[in-house]
Amino acid sequence: MDALKPQRNEPARMERLAKLPVFWGLEGKRVVLAGGSDGAAWKAELLLACGAELHLYCEESELSESFAALVAKGQMLRWHDRPWAPDIFEGAELALADCETDAEAGSFYDAARAAGVPVNVIDKPEFCQFQFGSIVNRSPVVVSISTDGAAPILAQAIRRRIETLLPLSLKDWGALAQTIRERVNLRLAPGASRRSFWEKFVDRAFTERLDEGSEERLLADIGMQVARAGSGRGLVTLVGAGPGDAELLTLKAVRALQAADVILFDDLVSAEVLELARREAKRMLVGKRGGRESCRQEDINDMMIRLAKAGKRVVRLKSGDPMIFGRAGEEIAALEAENIPVEIVPGITAASAMASRLGVSLTHRDHAQSVRFVTGHSRQGKLPENIDWQSLSNPSVTTVFYMGGRTAGDIQSCLLAHGMPASTPVVVMISVSRANEQRWCGSLAQLAVAVERLGVNEPVLIGIGDTFHSASAAFSVTGSEEANSVSVQKAG
Missing domain, CATH: 1.20.120 (Four Helix Bundle (Hemerythrin (Met), subunit A))
Known part of the structure; x- marks a missing residue:
């Protein structure tokens, strides 16, 4: 079971926070507010909406029209027609002020701190112990957004988007x-x-x-x-993590990650995807990556069974789609043999992500009559022996080889030997959809040299067929490709 020990540092369960988001109960609590401006009136409305007993300190001449209207409504608002003084803080839960000068703000801040009352001076972050976020109100569901004062307009834009996602019901x-x-x-x-x-x-x-x-x-x-x-039994959910970009996850995949007790994840699953998981979930790397030391499939099966029998909700998180070259069949069979419920959440497979990144249709009706996904890596680390090379050598068949980095030379040789033209368009993509993505476009005759130049330490995807002609044409302009050399484009 030593192979199941983590092989890399786990992503932090919580990345650094600029501020701690806290929701503070103010029902019936005394809150003091100094200043009668429109900005202060808005804060007063928020505090009153929370049920606070609000005490306003300012002279009548300082009351804005909107604040005067708020005072006239009564509610839990008590107006004291005098300036603030150090005695107002006694028994207060919070203290707020709208001050024109930094000197006045500093005095209010120091007085509140001396009284042990958390303080906020409106629009003066250097005199604030806490800040107000942009609010989406579906109370008792309340969402608050903060940019730590750096970009209030951004916070408002985020709020508008969330407003459209959360139904009024x-x-x-x-x-x-x-x-x-x-x-x-x-x-x-x-x-x-x-x-x-x-x-x-x-x-x-x-x-x-x-x-x-x-x-x-x-x-x-x-x-x-x-x-x-x-x-007394849990369940196992096989979840497709997609090619790497966390924004390509399905909503169902995110819900499964949020519900997990334990997450068994592959080496290719990105840290951004894991960041969306439930914070309390135990995360275990069961890395499976071609050409590297990895966990035995039998050990992974045994672990899933043991955890599920202990009543855990287990997520088996796989790169891409779990049902495409993800050994899902073996895992499902092992779990079903133990009468453990299994659910499947599909993910975006790497070939689809490659097509999207290139702007190429894998089944363009002018170029391709079919598409095939072929593994370039058998149990023995070589090309499978039963590949029908004759049918794959037709350029009108779009073929995508997964895990074909180390066998690229053999793929090239077999296709050429079975009559595929050397000029057939080929695309090679490394780490598709990730920050370190690289791509090469050229012809079948150049495939082996291209992959050798790119390297095979990251996931390699090889697309072959006439449908990639447009990608090759675009690359020849931007990549300055020469007949006997290889040019690489990085993501950007």
Whole structure:
């Protein structure tokens, strides 16, 4: 089992934060605010919306029109017609001020700190212990966005995008969650079954309309989770991580990562993808990479079975699509033999990512009548012996070789020997969709030399066929390719 030990440093569970996001309960709490400007009025509205008992200190001449209207409404706002003084901080939960000068801001800040009250001076970050974010309000669901004061316009743009993603009905679903939470906690113990219930709750919140039967259906879900918890078994989800770019993950893949207790991930899975996983999930590298020391497939199967039998929700995270050259068949068979539930979440396979990056259709009707994905790496580390080279040698068949870096010379020789023209367009891509992506476009006659120049330490994808002609033509202009040399383009 030594092969299952981590072979690289794990990504940090939490990258560095500029500020700690904290949601502060202010219901019935005393908050003091100095200044009557429009900016102060906006902060007052936020504080009052949280149920704070707000005490405003400023002279009448300082009250803006909007703040005067707010004072007239009453609510939990008490206006003191005098300037602030050190005595206002007693019993306060928070202190805010709108100060014209740095000297006044410094005095307010020092007085609040001396009284032990957290302080914010509006629009003067050097005198702020805490800051306000841009808010999306679906209370009790509240989203706050901060750029640490660097780009308020960016925060507002992010808020607008989130507004479009969160349905207004989320407010009602949040209220329903508060209603049933105690019943859920009484019937479901902390851990996988309770978390699974809330994950299904979230799926409903984003896909169903809240109606009179919603609560009954949720209570039925509780019963199902109780029954499942009694079985003592977890499940395994095979998840496709795509070619590397985290933005190419499916929503279902992200949900699976967020629900995992344990993540067994391949060496090619990017740190950006792992960053989207549940923070508490245990992450284990089970690296499988051609030409390098890797875990035995039998050990990976045994680990998945053992963890699932212990009641864990296991995610087997594979680069690309788990059902394309991902040994998923062996893993599914092993799990099913032990009666362990298996779910599959497909991912974007590397060939699709390559086509997207090149702007090339793999099945362009003018150039390709079919497309084939072929492994360039058998169990013995060589080309498989049963490849039908005669059919692949037709340039109108788009062929993409996976893991073909170390066998590129043999691929070239076999295709030429079976009649494929030496001028057939070929594309080689390294680390497709990643920051270190490289690409080469040329002809079949140059393939072996090109791969030798590129190297095989990163994932190599080889595309062959007439459909790549447009990519080759574009590359010959930007890459300054010579007949007997190899030019490489990096991502950018």
